[in-house]
Amino acid sequence: MGVKMRDVAKLANVSVATVSRVLHYPETVKEATRKKVLSVIAELNYQPNMLARQFRRNETNIILVVVPSIMNTVFSGIIEGIEYEAARHGYRVLLGNTNRKVENEYDLVELLKQKQTDGMILLSERMDSNYIKSLSEEYPLVLATAYIEGLRVPSVSIDNVSSSREAVEHLIRIGHKEIAHITGPLQFAISRSRYQGYKQALMQNNIEVRNMLVQEGDFTFESGYNQMLKLMAIEKTPTAIFAANDEMAMGAVKAAKELGLNVPRDIAVVGFDNISFSSIFDPALTTVAQPLFEMGQKSMKLLLQQIQGVPLLKAQYILECDFIVRESCGGKSNEKVLNKKSSHNL
Amino acid sequence: MGVKMRDVAKLANVSVATVSRVLHYPETVKEATRKKVLSVIAELNYQPNMLARQFRRNETNIILVVVPSIMNTVFSGIIEGIEYEAARHGYRVLLGNTNRKVENEYDLVELLKQKQTDGMILLSERMDSNYIKSLSEEYPLVLATAYIEGLRVPSVSIDNVSSSREAVEHLIRIGHKEIAHITGPLQFAISRSRYQGYKQALMQNNIEVRNMLVQEGDFTFESGYNQMLKLMAIEKTPTAIFAANDEMAMGAVKAAKELGLNVPRDIAVVGFDNISFSSIFDPALTTVAQPLFEMGQKSMKLLLQQIQGVPLLKAQYILECDFIVRESCGGKSNEKVLNKKSSHNL
DNA sequence: TTGAAAGCGCTAACAC
């Protein structure tokens, strides 16, 4: 491991301090000296030892994004926004994959505590909320896609309740009354919120909420498939399905097809998330699109403020969703609403 | 920023060296001392400064995986294998997303050069091959999914030529003669290899390779769709399509459907990659499955050998693919062959 | 505008 600052200094006939200045505060160095130093740096192909620099300055210019799963277009969309904003400010973004295991989440947090990263953005958290809260008091941290109610942890999210309500209201508007809901795992706030929106829509339209029409899935394609089979086995079958995410909606469609039903003619299906596959799917899925890029961007902005010690005027941001009508619900398409960023990146 | 090793040492009435030993070589410290030190560490809630440690030891125990795109189930599969193997050896895996931009690839390489990561795995490279070669001589580096012909850079990949040939041979075997190919961008070796496999299959079966039946796509769903429309507009239309990846195969299916064709009855389609969506797609896609997990695992093993300075017996590994017959080609399904790891992780 | 020098917190010879 080669050339050090002192080698550059020696060859350029200056002190290491001057070399360091050329690198960080070039304007404080006389032009001739600066040029000389730069030419020696080039000549020796000097690479500063970042480990030393980071140690000395106690910062890395790296921010870490903790993702529950990398094969999820929702997360990718958010990450794009984060990366965009980070690059503008000279930060590198690295990703830590947890594979939805909370222990990996705790492990990655160590990187933050050990100052191996200047800040962290959590895309969905499974850790204890008091722990997150206390972490957030000590280190730059932002939650995206979720937020901890009551706790003042900087976060960016959407209004799951009202977005879901809107989706279900659409089904009601086009004539459905027997609307079933396939929920996410109800231990997650996000699932409960979407369920809540479903109930609100029904109640506000004087439609009875029938427990039989609500089945708990786990956000996987398979669970959508299985819960759909259950729903179609009950006495008075639904005419529409609101699934808490697109994967489950697609599973439901698959089940419907296998039962010989046509979607949307025989049964309407609405999903949530607008994953890139939802427009490719046959029938193209009606769904709720989160403003992913903006969520990422906003999260990164909040994180930078914390890193720079700027007090946050507001800690919790809630962004607007788009409801995208495609084929699977039988209404007429409003696809032009779809923003370009989220369209065709499979 | 708080408690340092010297604080622990003082309170425990030992030297910093002993504290350090307790942390790294506990067996060399007398039990009583060790317990004492550990209790003080707990009491003070001491967190070692990793930046200092990394600086001092000149290693990070972090390995960086450079991914062209995070929303791609092929890469996710490989990453799982990498993470599994890394965890077994006490390494953390972080991901750097390039969004398919070569400049981001060059930027991430800086992390390696600056020793901010102990090693790097590139999932598909767009950088100059001589640059990669020279990088590889100086730093631990592995290429996965691709390899640079002739250059002795450690790499793990599949045999794109013979896997493709096998896929096309299957189509021939079930009776097709007019088989079209939608290629990937031909500037990539991977696309040329798959094209090559296609040609070999035809030639070995005395079927003329017609240029009209070969259309260049760019691996996107849209390009599959567009090229399919072109293929179906020529005079003697094909009865089967081999697409160089699943996205394009799905685009082709979509186009076929829109033309009123039934897949596979009117036209057979085969893809490549076995992305998680391919089994959900309607019709479920016949495709080539790469041994993703094993590729990741093998890559990480090769990387570890380099980090540990173990000479590599062999630098380039080529792993076997599975050909998975599902609905889209009209043959009978052999889906049970599908290995569990790669099945349902959307 | 530049240089000298004191560390940053930790590790690992080396000595006892």
Add this chain to the structure above:
DNA sequence: GTGTTAGCGCTTTCAA
């Protein structure tokens, strides 16, 4: 078994 101590390469006062 344990302590002393010399750095790792860089940044940043402070003084000139």
